[in-house]
Amino acid sequence: MSSVTVSTKGQIVLPAEVRRTLGIVGGSRLEVTVIGNEVVLKPVRGDPVQPRDCVSTIPNTAGPLSVERMDELLDQAFVRNAKP
Structure with missing residues (x-):
């Protein structure tokens, strides 16, 4: 446990x-x-998540993104695109 x-x-x-x-x-x-x-x-x-529901874009930023920042941006995009 x-x-x-x-x-x-x-x-x-x-x-x-x-x-x-x-x-x-x-x-x-x-x-x-x-x-x-x-x-x-x-x-x-x-309903299972469909691949098309996971597609999003990450805003263009100056310089490389850390993995943590990419995860954060993808999570935000997923929530924005989630269907109720």
């Missing part, structure tokens, strides 16, 4: 092994339920 720390904004980071096991990727939705004194997270299964 692993533990996570809740940020001051109420955010947590799921361990990579948990994400891999459950197929949770950036943009995945989780259902949050409270049962007694436990918080239960379950992946929301819907």
Whole structure:
């Protein structure tokens, strides 16, 4: 069993092994339920993500981008293009 720390904004980071096991990727939705004194997270299964939904452009910037910055920009684009 692993533990996570809740940020001051109420955010947590799921361990990579948990994400891999459950197929949770950036943009995945989780259902949050409270049962007694436990918080239960379950992946929301819907239509699979289509490759066309992941296509986006990253704004042209001066100089190279770090991997972290690329991930951040791609996450922002995914959220912008996500269908409700």
